[in-house]
Amino acid sequence: MKIKKETLAMITVLVIVATAFNHIKKSPVEDFLKSLDTEQVKKVQLPFDDLSRDIWHFLPGSMWPRAGIMLKELNQKQKEHAFTMLKQHLSDAGFKKVMGIIDLENVLAEMGQDKKMRDPEKYFVAIYGDPLQDKLWAWSFEGHHLSLNFTISGNEVSMTPRFLGANPAVIPSGSRKGQRTLAAEDDMGIELINSMSSEQRVKTIFSTRSYFEIVTSNSTEVGPLMPVGIAMRELNKVQQEHLKKLVYEYLSTMPEPLARERMEQIEKEDFDEIRFGWAGATELGKGHYYRIQGQTFLIEFDNTVGNANHIHTVWRDFDGDFGKDLIKEHYLDKSH
Template sequence: MKNITLAIFILFISYAFALNSKSSNPALDFLNSLSIEQKEKALLPFGHITRQEWHFLPGAMWPRAGIHLFELDQNQIALLFDLLKNNLSETGYDKTMKIIDLENVLAEMSGDTDFRDPEKYSIAFYGNPEKDNAWAWSFEGHHVSLNFTIVNGKVTIAPRFMGASPAIIQEGHRKGEKTLGQEEGLGLILINSLSDEQVQKAIFQKESFFDIVTSNATEVGPLSKVGIKISDLNDKQQNILWDLLDEYLSTMPTELAEQRMENLKTEELNDIRFGWAGSTQLGKPHYYRIQGKTFLVEFDNTQSNANHIHLVWRDFDGDFGRDLIAEHYKNLKH
């Protein structure tokens, strides 16, 4: 799959989806397509230590559990991406495909096709989806970490990390193409809509952070309460902030996204803050965070002359399904 263009890749995968669209359990379809040796790599115990380990570094820099794309045939790759498409929104799936395809751009820029390899993404299952009430799976590689936990049919997707390098392609026939532009653009629109008084509350640091503050921590808690409260924004500014949060939630299937947005507006409205660090201009290093009672969003575009985006959604109690798992075991005791 090296040097394959995104357009050709999507055409192939779309054809495969058509062949597999009648499936009701894409996870089992993928697992059942694996050989015994492949399944030994892909299927791990639910309590395995790597279930809560994650990173956004390139595959050549960070060994990952599970089975990699380069170990799969075309039919198995099609089934894997069918699984992804069934567990993400169309928006989330498209962003994931664009991020993977940027490995080809980086390979062309650097000439290093081994380090910049779109086949070095992996999938790992924890627990058996055919018989276990609690199981999980992850899809991960450079600038993508998607962690799904399923407990008694309830699904959580956290942490969710995405990145883009280059965020804007600077040369070649794809010059000007943007990835994760909405998350950056809406943030810039919001910070630049604030009055001088509001800016004094929102900007908590003159210099941008080099990276997201929480990095690849297994578990995170609330950061310091910096930035401007949503209640200190006018109606137009609040709508921009909701649109920004919706962009992050839009990675998930519609039903899950709508449920979470409803919870934010009814249970966390007074706790949400928007904080900014660094420049307020596109092309210069900047960082923002949105924090509520139960969640944290971080965005930075600092590296590579502010053309390298990292963003993440963390749930303080719900990362890796901790809240669902705790509820599950509590009910078992009763």
């Protein structure tokens, strides 16, 4: 039987994706767990329904108690396994952003802040359930300005809430002066608001004062915020493409197959309902905030404190945070 080239190409893609997810599920996590001693395993591996699974924060490790094991408690090989596990669950760009955020702890220490608080090893790994035996399990990587929450059910992966922050957003002095973290999220927002006509800006800017923090903070569960800003359908084609690219910038932290799948879902379900709202100044160096909200998701960005040199960003899925949708599907599955 002759197989069409298109069919063969599709089979090849599916095999690659399936192999990638199988590798995510078993190899890095298995290597990490097998590298730990008994006491370390007890600390890092918790029941899937442990209450700490959906408690999160972006405060420094010394300011917020967290479940799991701290990088500081691992030897070099164990740390390598932990970062390999992280790398396998992120895109290359996402992993680079995460490592840049962690490294900012060194920058803050060099700038004279408390070295005990500004410690790049005060990040925590926690695993919920048994990834070597169970179809449904989860894990998190969290510390200052990072909260990454992964829920895995078979070959499906949920990655929200997803918080990334940067302080300083622009390094003000030293050998790395001028280097920026989360620059695209900031620049693309500024570019979009400044591409708008005066009539569009009246609709988009809902407050002349910026927020000092993301509105949803570290809430366990969030619903849609009050609709503000301009609707996607009120933007011209160029602006619509720009807003889509900004949304994808947040998704691009995820592995590409997951990011593209989520983007396709958003374009299908949310497109006309997506709103872009702005608060504060419309230039870098002055406090500003924006949010992007659809029927199923919310993005928040703020850069206000520290003379507008301190960024917080978050992605929330109204029905999918902490894998709520995957967990529901898992327990509805008759084969479970």
